[in-house]
Amino acid sequence: MPVERTTEFRAEELYKYYKVYETIGSGGFAKVKLGRHILTGEKVAIKIINKKDLGDDLPRVKLEIEAMKNLSHQHICRLYQVIETSTQIFMVLEHCPGGDLFDYIIAKDRLSEEDTRVFFRQIVSAMAYVHSQGYAHRDLKPENILIDEDHNLKLIDFGLCAKPKGGLGYELMTCCGTPAYVAPELIQDRAYIGSEADVWSMGVLLFSLLCGDLPFDDDNCVVLYRKITRGKYDNPHWLSPGSVLLLNQMMQVDPKRRVTVRQLLDHPWVMKDHNSPVEWYSRQLLGHIDEDCITEMAVNMKRSRESTTALVREWRYDHTTATYLLLLSKKQRGKPVRLCPQP
Numbered sequence: 001m002p003v004e005r006t007t008e009f010r011a012e013e014l015y016k017y018y019k020v021y022e023t024i025g026s027g028g029f030a031k032v033k034l035g036r037h038i039l040t041g042e043k044v045a046i047k048i049i050n051k052k053d054l055g056d057d058l059p060r061v062k063l064e065i066e067a068m069k070n071l072s073h074q075h076i077c078r079l080y081q082v083i084e085t086s087t088q089i090f091m092v093l094e095h096c097p098g099g100d101l102f103d104y105i106i107a108k109d110r111l112s113e114e115d116t117r118v119f120f121r122q123i124v125s126a127m128a129y130v131h132s133q134g135y136a137h138r139d140l141k142p143e144n145i146l147i148d149e150d151h152n153l154k155l156i157d158f159g160l161c162a163k164p165k166g167g168l169g170y171e172l173m174t175c176c177g178t179p180a181y182v183a184p185e186l187i188q189d190r191a192y193i194g195s196e197a198d199v200w201s202m203g204v205l206l207f208s209l210l211c212g213d214l215p216f217d218d219d220n221c222v223v224l225y226r227k228i229t230r231g232k233y234d235n236p237h238w239l240s241p242g243s244v245l246l247l248n249q250m251m252q253v254d255p256k257r258r259v260t261v262r263q264l265l266d267h268p269w270v271m272k273d274h275n276s277p278v279e280w281y282s283r284q285l286l287g288h289i290d291e292d293c294i295t296e297m298a299v300n301m302k303r304s305r306e307s308t309t310a311l312v313r314e315w316r317y318d319h320t321t322a323t324y325l326l327l328l329s330k331k332q333r334g335k336p337v338r339l340c341p342q343p
């Protein structure tokens with residue numbers, strides 16, 4: 001397969017550190033393959049982007065990579081390493097074997113209010129953190145939420161994210177990207193606050209979890225946009241009064257009347273049966289240095305602990321960053337903090 005050989009030749013950096021297996025997802029200008037980090041033995045996902053397919057979307061990929069370097073949270077898929085060649089970009093990402101929330105909802109038809117609440121609290125946690133870091137996701141939908149091996153949610157694909165100063169080009173593209181989840185103010189192409197638009201999308205997401213359907217849908221984009229800007233939708237009979245109220249508070253056409261993510265943290269519906277507000281602080285602080293991981297790396301790299309620490313602290317998102325983060329992930333999951341010595 002000449003293509004594979006060509007790919008292999010130009011990505012020796014990738015194959016030096018990872019075993020690469022089958023494709024597990026593809027769409028747009030990227031595909032995702034299963035991989036394994038050789039030194040730690042940990043599974044990863046490898047997003048492969050062919051620059052020639054990007055066209056003028058290259059800035060979007062660079063923006064996502066920069067955002068991912070600043071986002072470290074228990075409900076956000078982690079970026080471990082970036083490898084760039086003349087023709088491709090490889091993003092080595094956290095392995096989330098539970099697939100995406102879209103497939104999960106389809107398989108379950110719809111979720112109970114209790115099951116929805118567990119997942120929705122994790123989405124609120126991730127979004128409160130993303131907003132606290134000054135970002136808006138802007139493309140929230142079940143396809144962009146994965147399930148990890150512990151049945152926890154992980155937010156992915158920050159390709160449309162941006163600091164709230166916006167960037168009009170993306171809004172127009174977002175409108176064409178995933179209409180059913182787009183807030184009315186984006187459709188009317190007005191200046192908007194990213195965090196407010198995210199809350200609308202979270203409302204659509206909550207509706208799809210509870211109902212297994214979309215609140216606004218139509219094959220015709222123009223009709224769909226009219227429905228969204230009207231903001232009227234039917235509440236299925238099985239929804240509790242509390243669910244109906246929360247959905248209404250999130251899918252307010254006027255963004256200034258919409259509930260905020262901060263208010264969601266201790267909203268009565270969110271607190272029900274949990275009796276505690278959503279914990280949104282990151283449990284994986286950026287820049288945190290774990291001594292056990294440093295020790296194991298220093299031994300393996302035949303370097304002093306000080307120089308190993310200095311190297312990790314550069315956060316280059318090269319193989320050193322990946323090795324450190326994957327070792328830390330092993331430790332957090334109760335696995336031995338060990339590297340497999342290479343022949």
Ligand SMILES: COc1cc(O)cc(Nc2ccc(C(=O)Nc3ccccc3)c(OCCC[NH3+])c2)c1
Pocket residue numbers: 024025026032034044045047064068076077078079093094095096097098099100146155156157158159
């Ligand atoms: C920040 O995290 C990102 C950013 C981004 O742009 C894309 C992705 N995409 C990912 C990441 C991980 C997986 C994955 O681990 N999938 C998987 C693994 C084992 C079994 C089944 C699925 C991923 O999967 C894509 C297909 C899921 N429908 C995409 C993360």
